Amino acid sequence: xxxxxxxxxxxLSGIQPTADSFHFGNYLGAxxxxxxxxxxxxPFFFIADLHAISVSHDPKKLADRTLVSAAQLIAMGIDPERxxxxxxxxxxxxxxxxxxxNSLTSFGEARRMTQFKDKSAKDGEGSAxxxxxxxxxxxxxxxxxxxxxxxxxxxxxxxxxxxxxxLAQRFNHRYKxxxxxxxxxxxxxxxKILDLQQPSNKMSxxxxxxxxxxxxxxxxxxxxxxxxxAVTDSDSVVRFDEAEKPGxxxxxxxxxxxxGRTIEELVASYDGRGYGDxxxxxxxxxxxxxxxxxxxxxxxxxxxxxxxxxxxxxxERAREVASRTLAxxxxxxxxxxxxx
Ligand code: TYM
Numbered sequence: 001x002x003x004x005x006x007x008x009x010x011x012l013s014g015i016q017p018t019a020d021s022f023h024f025g026n027y028l029g030a031x032x033x034x035x036x037x038x039x040x041x042x043p044f045f046f047i048a049d050l051h052a053i054s055v056s057h058d059p060k061k062l063a064d065r066t067l068v069s070a071a072q073l074i075a076m077g078i079d080p081e082r083x084x085x086x087x088x089x090x091x092x093x094x095x096x097x098x099x100x101x102n103s104l105t106s107f108g109e110a111r112r113m114t115q116f117k118d119k120s121a122k123d124g125e126g127s128a129x130x131x132x133x134x135x136x137x138x139x140x141x142x143x144x145x146x147x148x149x150x151x152x153x154x155x156x157x158x159x160x161x162x163x164x165x166x167l168a169q170r171f172n173h174r175y176k177x178x179x180x181x182x183x184x185x186x187x188x189x190x191x192k193i194l195d196l197q198q199p200s201n202k203m204s205x206x207x208x209x210x211x212x213x214x215x216x217x218x219x220x221x222x223x224x225x226x227x228x229x230a231v232t233d234s235d236s237v238v239r240f241d242e243a244e245k246p247g248x249x250x251x252x253x254x255x256x257x258x259x260g261r262t263i264e265e266l267v268a269s270y271d272g273r274g275y276g277d278x279x280x281x282x283x284x285x286x287x288x289x290x291x292x293x294x295x296x297x298x299x300x301x302x303x304x305x306x307x308x309x310x311x312x313x314x315x316e317r318a319r320e321v322a323s324r325t326l327a328x329x330x331x332x333x334x335x336x337x338x339x340x
Contacts, residue, residue, distance in 0.1 A: 007042070008040065008041050008042040009040075009041055009042070009148070009149040009150075010041060010042045010043070010044060010146055010147060010148040010149060010321075011034075011037040011041040011042070011043050011044070011148055011149065011150045011151070011152065011185075012043070012044040012045070012046075012142070012143055012146045012148040012150075012151055012182075013030060013034055013045055013046075013151055013152050013153060014045070014046045014047065014048040014051075014088065014139075014142055015030070015031070015047060015048060015069060015073075016047075016048045016049075016051050016052045017047050017048070017049055017052055017062065017065035017066045017068070017069045018052050018055075018057070018065070018205055018206075019065070019205040019215070020061075020065060020068065020215070020217065021068070021072070021215035021216050021217035021218065022069070022072050022215070022216050022217075023203055023205065023208075023213050023214055023215050023216065024193055024203060024213075024214045024216070024254060025154065025192075025193035025202060025203035025204065025213075026154075027076065027216060028190040028193050028253075028254065028257045028258075029153070029154030029155070029187075029190050029191060029192065029193055030152055030153050030154050031073070031076055032076070032190075032257070033152035033185060033187055034073075034078060034083075034152055035076060035077040035078060037150065037152060037185075038077075038078070038079060038082045038083055041149070041150070043078075043082065043083040043084065044083070044084045044086075044146050044148070044317075044318055044321070045073060045078055045083055045084070045085050045086075046084075046085070046086045046087065046088050046091075046142070046314075046318070047066050047069045047070060047073075047085075047086070047087050047088060048088050048139075048142070049062060049066050049087055049088050049089045050088045050089055050094060050095065050138060051088070051135060051138060051139070052065075053131065054129055054131035054132045054135050055119065055129070055132060055206075066087050067301070067304065067307055068217075068297070068301065070085055070087075070307050070310060070311055071297045071300040071301050071307060072216065072217070072293075072297050073085055074300055074307075074310070075293055075296040075297040075300060076293065080310040080313065080314065083314075084313075084314040084315075084317035084318045085310055085311065085314040086311055086314035086315040086317075086318045087311055087315070088142065090311065090312075090315040091315060091318055091319060091322055093145055093319070093322040093323055093325075093326045094138065094141050094142050094145065094322070095138070095141075096141075096326055097141035097144065097145055097325075097326055097329060098134070098137055098138040098140075098141040100141075100329060100333060101137045101140055101141050101144075101167050101171070102134055102137050104167055104170050104171060104174070105134075105137050105163075105167065109163070110133050110134060110136065110137065111125075111133065113135075113136050113159060113160075113163065114159055115135070115136070115156075115159070115160070116128070116132060116133055116135070116136075119132055120132060120133075136159075136160045136163050136164075137163075137167070139160050139163075139164065140160070140163060140164040140167045140168075143161075143164050143182050144164065144167070144168055144171075144179045144180075144182070144325070145321070145322040145325045145326065146318075146321050146322065146325070147179060147180040147182075147321075147325065148180070148182050149180070149182065149183060150182065150183055150184075150185040151164075151182050151183070151184055151185060152184075152185040152186075152187075153184060153185070153186060154186065154190075154191055154192060154193075154202075155186055155191035155192045155202075156192070156202060157184065157186075158184055158186060161182065161183075161184040164182060165181050165182065168180070168181050168182070169181065171329075175332040175333065176332050178325070178328055178329060178332060179325075189253060189256070189257065190253060190257050193250065193253065193254065194246060194247075194250040195207070195208045195209075195212035195213065196211065196212045196213070196214070196226055196227070196229075196230040196231065196247075196250070197209055197211050197212035197230070197231050198212055198231070199231060199246035199247040199250050200246065211226055211229065212226075213226075214226055214227070214286065214290075216290055216293055216294070216297075217290075217293075217294050217297060218290070220286070220287040220290050220291050220294070221287075223283075223286050223287065223290055224283035224284070224286060224287050225283075227251070227279055227282050227283040227286055228279045228280065228283050230247060230250075230251060230279065231247045232245070232247040232248050232251070232275050232279075233245055233247060233248065236274040236275050238252070238266070238267055238270035238271075238273070238274075238275065238278050239267060240252050240263050240267060248275070248278075251278070251279070251282055252266055252267070254282065254286075255281075255282045255285060258285050258286070258289055259285055
């Protein structure tokens with residue numbers, strides 16, 4: 001007797017197109033995990049261009065950055081045959097569900113989110129956009145529409161996932177069980193890649209100085225130099241100790257993640273050799289990684305029609321799922337059904 005094929009559980013994640021390149025924090029903290037989820041899950045990966053306008057942005061760059069983001073995802077191994085790759089703004093369902101979830105979220109709850117507090121602190125809460133305040137609610141909508149099991153992200157997204165689960169539960173309880181409670185997938189070893197110049201902070205597009213961040217599409221020679229000049233400390237022992245030696249530990253994390261060698265193995269191999277050799281070798285590892293990645297991304301960007309087609313196909317696959325969830329939500333909330 002043949003049984004019907006079981007549907008694969010889903011995985012979903014997103015990234016903002018807020019810079020000309022992804023950086024090593026994005027790659028090691030999240031994107032690499034996206035790639036490995038493709039084998040046993042039905043994957044949905046999107047470029048969060050709606051989120052990107054919640055802070056001031058350059059409209060002349062946004063579309064290009066969205067396309068470069070898609071090219072980078074493919075270059076790092078997201079396979080458009082297996083994964084739906086799409087632009088968030090191509091699916092109005094995201095904003096539509098966000099509106100409904102807005103109505104389930106209290107003002108205080110949104111205002112207490114750490115990202116809002118951090119990002120609005122600089123110019124004062126009064127001038128932050130409402131988009132920044134409701135950012136996590138749109139993120140919850142992004143996720144819940146697809147009913148995924150896992151959401152692979154870095155540590156900085158944990159609180160947003162908690163809110164997502166709270167809103168899913170609230171909706172399910174108030175109306176009818178509709179949403180699956182998604183689980184964050186946060187790989188402990190690379191959950192927070194640090195700024196190379198200020199290893200007390202995370203590597204970040206908005207917060208890092210140019211020398212503190214390694215962009216995947218940067219000139220490899222520049223990236224090598226950033227590794228060689230990364231802040232370490234005054235003793236010269238290569239040892240993993242996040243509290244006492246955050247700079248060295250961060251470099252060890254990056255080294256280990258890129259080579260598959262364990263931290264212990266790396267520490268043992270640099271015993272008695274000092275930081276010079278260690279940084280020079282890691283710089284080489286980084287160059288060997290980014291060079292083909294950059295070439296592949298450029299090649300993909302040469303065929304813009306193909307990238308547009310990937311995003312179109314991805315949006316179609318995403319819409320099939322998202323529109324069904326949204327129809328359930330509309331019905332449960334009590335909206336009058338629109339006649340065809
Ligand atoms: P974004 O665009 O800031 O970052 C994309 C992913 O990279 C991770 N990340 C890091 N991981 C480790 N160390 C770092 N220094 C580091 N910097 C960034 C982030 O945790 C993230 O996983 N709000 C999201 C985008 C988003 C989203 C979603 C994600 C919108 N909707 C739905 C998941 C599901 C964001 O700003 O990511």
